[in-house]
Amino acid sequence: MTLESLEKTAAEGPPPESPATAGEPTLPEPPPSAEKRFLRYGMMPHMLCPGCGHGIVFEAMLRALSSRYEQLDDIAFVAGIGCSSRVVGYVDACTLHTTHGRPLTFATGLKLARPELKVVVVTGDGDGLSIGGNHLIHAARRNVDLTCVLFNNEIYGMTGGQLAPTTIPGAYTSTSPQGNAETPFDAARLVEAAGATYVARAQSYRTREFEEVFLQALDHRGFSFVEVMTDCTEYFGRTNRLGNGADLLFSQARVEPAIDADLAGRSTLQEVPPRPVRPVLEMGVLHESSRPTLDQAMKLSGAGS
Amino acid sequence: MLTQIEGSKAVAEAVGLCRPEVVCAYPISPQTHIIEAVGAMVKAGRLGSCQFINVESEFAAMSVSIGASAMGARAYTATASQGLLFMAEAVYNAAGLGLPIVMTVANRAIGAPINIWNDHSDAMSVRDSGWIQLFAETNQEAADLHILAFRLAEELSVPVMVCVDGFVLTHAVERVDLPEQDQVDRFLPPFEPRQVLDPDEPVTIGAMVGPEAFTEVRYLAHALQLQALARIPSLATEFAAAFGRRSGGLVRPYRMEDAETVVLALGSVLGTVKDAVDSLREAGHRLGVLGVTTFRPFPAAAIADALSSARRVVVIEKAFSIGGHGILGADVALALGRSGRDGPRVHDVVAGLGGRPITEASLRRMLAEASEGRLPDFTFLDLDRGLVERELRRMDATRRSGPSAENLLRDLGVASTRIG
Numbered sequence: 001m002t003l004e005s006l007e008k009t010a011a012e013g014p015p016p017e018s019p020a021t022a023g024e025p026t027l028p029e030p031p032p033s034a035e036k037r038f039l040r041y042g043m044m045p046h047m048l049c050p051g052c053g054h055g056i057v058f059e060a061m062l063r064a065l066s067s068r069y070e071q072l073d074d075i076a077f078v079a080g081i082g083c084s085s086r087v088v089g090y091v092d093a094c095t096l097h098t099t100h101g102r103p104l105t106f107a108t109g110l111k112l113a114r115p116e117l118k119v120v121v122v123t124g125d126g127d128g129l130s131i132g133g134n135h136l137i138h139a140a141r142r143n144v145d146l147t148c149v150l151f152n153n154e155i156y157g158m159t160g161g162q163l164a165p166t167t168i169p170g171a172y173t174s175t176s177p178q179g180n181a182e183t184p185f186d187a188a189r190l191v192e193a194a195g196a197t198y199v200a201r202a203q204s205y206r207t208r209e210f211e212e213v214f215l216q217a218l219d220h221r222g223f224s225f226v227e228v229m230t231d232c233t234e235y236f237g238r239t240n241r242l243g244n245g246a247d248l249l250f251s252q253a254r255v256e257p258a259i260d261a262d263l264a265g266r267s268t269l270q271e272v273p274p275r276p277v278r279p280v281l282e283m284g285v286l287h288e289s290s291r292p293t294l295d296q297a298m299k300l301s302g303a304g305s
Numbered sequence: 306m307l308t309q310i311e312g313s314k315a316v317a318e319a320v321g322l323c324r325p326e327v328v329c330a331y332p333i334s335p336q337t338h339i340i341e342a343v344g345a346m347v348k349a350g351r352l353g354s355c356q357f358i359n360v361e362s363e364f365a366a367m368s369v370s371i372g373a374s375a376m377g378a379r380a381y382t383a384t385a386s387q388g389l390l391f392m393a394e395a396v397y398n399a400a401g402l403g404l405p406i407v408m409t410v411a412n413r414a415i416g417a418p419i420n421i422w423n424d425h426s427d428a429m430s431v432r433d434s435g436w437i438q439l440f441a442e443t444n445q446e447a448a449d450l451h452i453l454a455f456r457l458a459e460e461l462s463v464p465v466m467v468c469v470d471g472f473v474l475t476h477a478v479e480r481v482d483l484p485e486q487d488q489v490d491r492f493l494p495p496f497e498p499r500q501v502l503d504p505d506e507p508v509t510i511g512a513m514v515g516p517e518a519f520t521e522v523r524y525l526a527h528a529l530q531l532q533a534l535a536r537i538p539s540l541a542t543e544f545a546a547a548f549g550r551r552s553g554g555l556v557r558p559y560r561m562e563d564a565e566t567v568v569l570a571l572g573s574v575l576g577t578v579k580d581a582v583d584s585l586r587e588a589g590h591r592l593g594v595l596g597v598t599t600f601r602p603f604p605a606a607a608i609a610d611a612l613s614s615a616r617r618v619v620v621i622e623k624a625f626s627i628g629g630h631g632i633l634g635a636d637v638a639l640a641l642g643r644s645g646r647d648g649p650r651v652h653d654v655v656a657g658l659g660g661r662p663i664t665e666a667s668l669r670r671m672l673a674e675a676s677e678g679r680l681p682d683f684t685f686l687d688l689d690r691g692l693v694e695r696e697l698r699r700m701d702a703t704r705r706s707g708p709s710a711e712n713l714l715r716d717l718g719v720a721s722t723r724i725g
Contacts, residue, residue, distance in 0.1 A: 081419070100391075131331070159334055163359040175332065176344070
């Protein structure tokens, strides 16, 4: 659709429906692109906000999967509660929706029952690092053979923008109206220290790099962890006056002093500069090692298979 | 001060007027607006030195509250649904230790299947924990009950849970008369803890107790609830004198004179029930309403007294004991059975699960059946029997019939999730 046609519509109202479709409600045909064949169209419209980085990451996941798989029947997606976890509802695969924070425990049970399945856990910074943080370090310690993708948008999006354990110091959320006084987790380094055997970090700004590490994580035998930085436009972006979805996306690429230096000491939201400034984070593969996985240690599957 | 205010904000304002010293919570719908509003009050400097802490889970929220209360601080938290279940161990712990924490529960259903809307399954799941449980009918009462809750909790050193219907009350904007600070200060004296961790007078809180005294410790908790049963009515009278309106108390009768059929319920549904009863009375049905404000301790004698001349009781409840019966209904039947009188017949009607609207039309239909003696003992309001039967047939026909909740949604055309 062109801008011209949009303006025409705005000025003159919608064009008359063609006789072939007038009065006939029609379901949207799935577009032919490879990644979109994995979508559950019955679940549309999705619940992500305009500009949300999760949709970008989700599309990149599907694109990566479509480069590798014809169908997803041998993959089980497990998710908890939150905006990130919700995207699993849109994948046309075996999906297990769990309670808040517990996807890694459900996934551990799933993997032990069906070691031959590829298991992908989709979690968020609230789900995976806060209420489910304990399970994250233990899944890493056990080296459970699965891939955990943690969407880090630095906030609780689904409940309306509360403080998360990843919120940048000084940032405003609905439960840190004075600015966050706490130190955030470095999720990637946390799981590495806990024993994960593949750890990478990516961002919604560079989806090709995300796809690359996501595929490596899928190939990895053992607990593979991909932290992907995404943006909550509605609550984090807006509350902190950091611009729209595009502004936030570009801010991921900028190499500037951390946001905390900028926000600290500012008493009102109005004083926050309109341009977003993000901490510089190390991207790419951060750690890779090899040791027996949980199912190997329990002799559920052949070593090294 | 009269104001138009969202239920959550009215609760937050009331909590703020009670001068909490530590507030700690984890976001969960439909509670979150309450804690956000308290956070904003702390930020605005309205709560003095009150400490507001974000934690990693509800389990941590209650645990922090326990620590704060054990140090003699007035502690408050709020949660709902899965959050209340997740903190259940600490909920029992707070009651077992006799720490006067006040908690709002913005009542919401429990999954699976996940459902964010209102019913009472969450509060019912911890009804045996030793917490006092009060249910608000309106936003005015939701605000008032918190002031009463702090007073009651601290007098008896028992934790109090104020149950406020999620969305129906928490997200509804209503007219609320918010008290003035000096009124609340006169009603609620500064917290004088019965037990406090103090280096000058060291004590142990939370010691292990074996069979030699555990029964007695538990009976003591029961005795405190019995004291609350005696104290709640007089406290409601004191409240009325201090604030000029009635809130709290054990039970609240409405048009009970000459009522043959009495409807008994908890929480906000009472408003719709009263409307239904008003219109049925005009049609000649002799109906009355008994609202239960205090659910734990259970006001058995007050209920049996109020129902003494009724022929039948219809208990409407937003939760039930799966495989058993209604929860409030069973308590009412027991209260009547033990009263030694030939009591009315108790009909249990489960309604409003997971946010299904309890409409006046459905209530009128059901109550007309009841007053004509045609209502079964245990029913579900507006149950779509066809939907259930279809799934039962599917389960019979195919072993791998798939997840039922998703099947039902597909039958309703709500979602088209693929199976297998």
